Amino acid sequence: MSQRALGVTSAVLALSMALSSCGLIRDLTSEEGEEGSPTAETVEEVSAEDVELPFVRTGRMFVEGGNDVAVEMTIDALEHNGEYLMLDISRNILEFITGEELKYAGAPLRLVDPVSGEVLEPITSEEHGEPYGTYFIEGSDLDPIHETLPQPIRRYFPAPSEDVEFLTLTGATAGHVPGIPVSYVDEFTPLPEPDVHDYIDPETWVIIRDLPEDEIVYPESPPEPGLETDGFVMSMESFVDSPTASTTRAGDEEVIALHADNMFEFDESDPTDEAVDTIQEAAQSMRENLGEGTEITVIGHTDGKGADDYNQGLSQERAEAVRDLLEEELGADFTLTTEGRGSDEPVAEEGGDDDEEARARNRRVEFQYEVPMSDTDSEEGESGLDAAKRHVGPPAPYFEELDPFTTVTHEDLDLNVYPMVRDGAYLFQMVGFQNSTLSDLEADLEGDEASLPGSPQQYTEGTMGGFRLEEPGNGLIRYVIRIRDGEGEYEDFADEIFTLSPGEEYLALSVFPAPGPEVEEMTLYAGAFGEIPGVPLQ
Structure with missing residues (x-):
């Protein structure tokens, strides 16, 4: 049995696997497995009692310093004991990884309540x-690699603010992966x-x-009762x-x-006739979205021209x-x-x-207020601002992989565009990047088409930050969701794309606020890939 990789692991493989938050240690004794080929199926609505685990997904894992490999992930259980969530998954690396100084690069593991917009991350120990x-x-x-040998992985998350199914x-x-059923238990299932x-x-x-x-089974350390978990609960910010x-x-x-x-x-402060109409629409939106007694702060902003004192006044x-008027x-x-x-607070550079x-x-001029997290089913009004209407549907059911809607090309890179999935208050958009050359390729997704002039800079940064949706008929633009942590730091809810190996498809996710239920398709502006009309909503 080879000890080469195991012997050097502690020196070079202090990694962070997004799936397990563990490092990688090579195991050269496992047998090479065959890459899976999941079959696409039509998505059908199902009730909660129809849902049974496990769920299985197959994708490709970016490995810096080595070859990228196919990985099968199985979701075995999601339990709620009244204080924490426990997720049991199994990771199976289907191909052998080559290289020594390896580093996983990809999106971290998260649980999302698609109705409230809460994002939950694994709870970490303050000790280590x-x-x-x-x-x-x-x-x-550090964690051993077991090519073709499933490795059970357990992670604990904060409980969501509201009981969810x-x-x-x-x-x-x-x-x-939507529609994972939550099992409410007195005690978590022991390993x-x-x-x-x-x-x-x-x-x-x-x-x-x-x-x-x-x-192969690993030991585990469960969180003790009473941990402070607010730092592992984030929210999705839509624009x-x-x-x-x-509306943000x-x-x-x-x-x-x-x-x-x-x-x-x-340089005037007297509202125009058009302003009166707009404020009336905004007032109607707030009547629909808010309960009586809500405190609304009206905030004025100027651009950077002129003296500070004048702009303030x-x-x-x-x-x-x-x-x-309001x-x-x-x-x-x-x-x-x-x-x-x-x-003082510009939103565009x-x-x-x-x-x-x-x-x-x-x-x-901004209207700033709070909406209770439980108040997600506000009425759809005929009047009011289109940008301020709230569209919240039920969580999406689990589905097998979808077939691409279309493929577009930019230089040597193909983009497979999949149907968007309406999940709660959001659209989840999967795209597949495919290198059509015979050598590794760095994805260049930027270009003149990547952002609209004057767009808020925080919504156009990042690898897929230039992606946006336009709603047919009214011209509403929906930007990629950002995730905000408890300290006010942000990141795009869109996967980062790294070096692409030839031939293989690399799936990437971006998330957007959902339109009304009557909308059946959207126009996707995919950065350097340009305009892609008619992308269907599943």
């Missing part, structure tokens, strides 16, 4: 910084007796006997834009931004003028306050080629 659950050596991120899993080569150290010596990392044919207004939502926070150029003359005057519409049912923030559009974006 590694996730609670299965391990090879406690407190270490289904959650969605993303990342870790699985892409988008079998661990036996991994009967096969691999934890002191030397040497294989000491032939590995089993079916599975929907129109020529007159945009993250958790229970919502902001409607009215574009000031449609409401005020240059103008932003305050505009906020007060809009507040007066108060006439809403009456005494809401509490209204005002703030002027001048040019000024001074570039799109300076005029960026400055126009920054000139705005």
